[in-house]
Amino acid sequence: xxxxxxxxxxGLLLAEIVVGVTAAFALSNFGIAPDWALVATSxxxxxxxxxxxxxxxxxxxxxxxxxxxxxxGPPGALFVYQRLRSLEIVENFDRRST
Numbered sequence: 001x002x003x004x005x006x007x008x009x010x011g012l013l014l015a016e017i018v019v020g021v022t023a024a025f026a027l028s029n030f031g032i033a034p035d036w037a038l039v040a041t042s043x044x045x046x047x048x049x050x051x052x053x054x055x056x057x058x059x060x061x062x063x064x065x066x067x068x069x070x071x072x073g074p075p076g077a078l079f080v081y082q083r084l085r086s087l088e089i090v091e092n093f094d095r096r097s098t
Contacts, residue, residue, distance in 0.1 A: 009051030
């Protein structure tokens with residue numbers, strides 16, 4: 001990956017999803033409502049969203065739009081990550097083919 005913020009945001013997003021699902025299963029195993037894991041995941045989601053907004057700014061896209069969509073939750077952040085990563089792949093492919 002060329003864009004450092006995109007790489008960091010993607011890694012944090014992956015860690016957020018894995019830890020959130022694991023925490024939800026662990027909490028439900030102890031008889032606690034797994035809603036607390038969802039709340040913690042939603043709060044932590046602002047960290048990857050900020051990195052994805054910085055990556056959007058580096059790509060010349062509107063960082064406010066991409067940041068708000070990323071902050072809506074992990075599905076929005078996954079969409080933004082996939083969008084920015086696919087733009088990066090196409091850009092690298094075009095650069096290599098010419």
